Amino acid sequence: MAEENKKLKVGWFSFSCSEDSTILFTELMNEHWQEWKKIFDFRHARVLQSKNILDELDIAFIEGAITSDEQTEQLKDIRQKSKKLVAIGACAVQGMPAGQRNFFDEKQKEEIEALIARFAALPKVLKVSEVVKVDAEVPGCPMDPNIFLKVVESLIKDLSGITL
């Protein structure tokens, strides 16, 4: 099978969300871990490891909505270093439900105002495509596992010519 340097360099990043798709990803590993161990070099995946490197990635999976300037900068940095970027789950694809405060009424907005200011959160929560170019989307809350597997399959074929 593929040599270490032929493996696809992947990163899994979580922004504002419940990390439900991360959990689903670890559940998909129940069936796919042997295959993914051979194909993927997990360069950056906080759920799996402490030593994470963000240099250059073949695929960046982005879960969650964008809530602060700091997250915006991180996401732009990831985009710049990644060949393909995939928005994972409803919060990344649509900005919801993590962005539910965008739809609060005046009274609710007033209640949360001080906290938004204290933690320098953005006035409006953004979906990933409002910040960077997105190459593929996996909708669902949590992400639809079948669409995820299809997206992964087609990206692997695109990037390395391997058909699963």
Add this chain to the structure above:
Amino acid sequence: MHTLDITIENLAKVEGSVSVEIKVIDGKVEYTHFKAVDYKRFFTQAMEGKPIAAIPQLLARICGTCSNAHILCAIEACEHALGIQPSEQTILMRYLTCYGLMIRDHALHLYLFVTPDIYGKDNFLDFDENKPEEHQLLHDAFDVKAAGNFLNTLIAGRAVHALHPTIGGFLHFPEKEGIGEAIKKLEEIRPAVLRLIKIFEELPWRLDRKTNYMALVPERFGFLNGQIKSSNGETISEGDFRSHLEHVVLPYSQASAYKHEQESYMVGALARVNLAKELLHPDTKESAKTALAIFPSTNIYHNNLAQAIEILHSIDDAIEILSSHEFVPEPIITKPPQEAVGIGVIEAPRGTLYHKVELGSDGIVKRGEVIVPTGQNQVNMEEDIARLVEESLPTKSKEEIQFEIEKLIRAYDPCISCASHFLKIKWQEE
């Protein structure tokens, strides 16, 4: 004497984002800040103005890994507000939903997050397939998680944000074929779980600090009903639980913390097994005899052992329920809305979870409150970290201490997704 700052940014292998800041002056810990860095998503505000039927699925979105605990807790709160008493079959199916959750959630934590620290690896997938012990662990991990996932999917529709449990019952019922397959899968993973218990029984990690333990002690060790008990000997009813907790404001964190009678306390598997080990399934007690003899324990690392024992109990009791009951379709129990306050308290994987729903007669939720286990463990965790640092300073390097802190935090299995998404609301009756 030692004077130093320790900072851990974005600790890996926990749910959510957390940073830790510790200041040491002359060998004494000045402060320990366990900081939730996930941004708030304001679920308590979002409950306001929603129809009661929408609440369980809304609150599930607080957290990925324990979403099904939030669903069950929210359903309980909503049913209490509406005056609905669920059927016997519904209660059994909720136990099974809990068991599926405990199996896969505890297994994720123990295998993927903790065993790499034991075996000197970073990523669980780095385990060597050619070494028999590591090969076994790799396969055990994914087999155990898959069995929990199968049970969840069979009963609740899926392992994350379950589809079938609802206010007043279930929307779908398991077929015979699936039940047989679930029993088979659960029986097959039992030896793996016994191996896991052995690993944590033999693990020499120790940090003893006496604290108060609190948990819902049920009639059946099933995480759902019962009274809240503490190791200080108190008994608190579910409805009174909130008034026994004091909210602690942490200006440095997106999360809320709690104390009980001005002191820290601990919730979670260690608290449950310390307080109610005699209620575990008879097969679990028989198979995990030597491990259970260790409890009650004040060693925080035994939280991991308690989690492994709870996986075994979840398997054993799930097999008993699945093999002794016929599951038949039942209608959902409904009641007209009324002006009422409903409280739900259950044991989530990481400890006691509290939901409160204030309902109007129009069926619209006026206000809500959620208290999660990690918020309750926050102060206890900070005190344990301070103890660990002070004990380690004379003999360990900064890097070694940092790794020890990470191990300690993982022993609590904190969930920052849960902890950071609320805004404390002042309830008028308090």
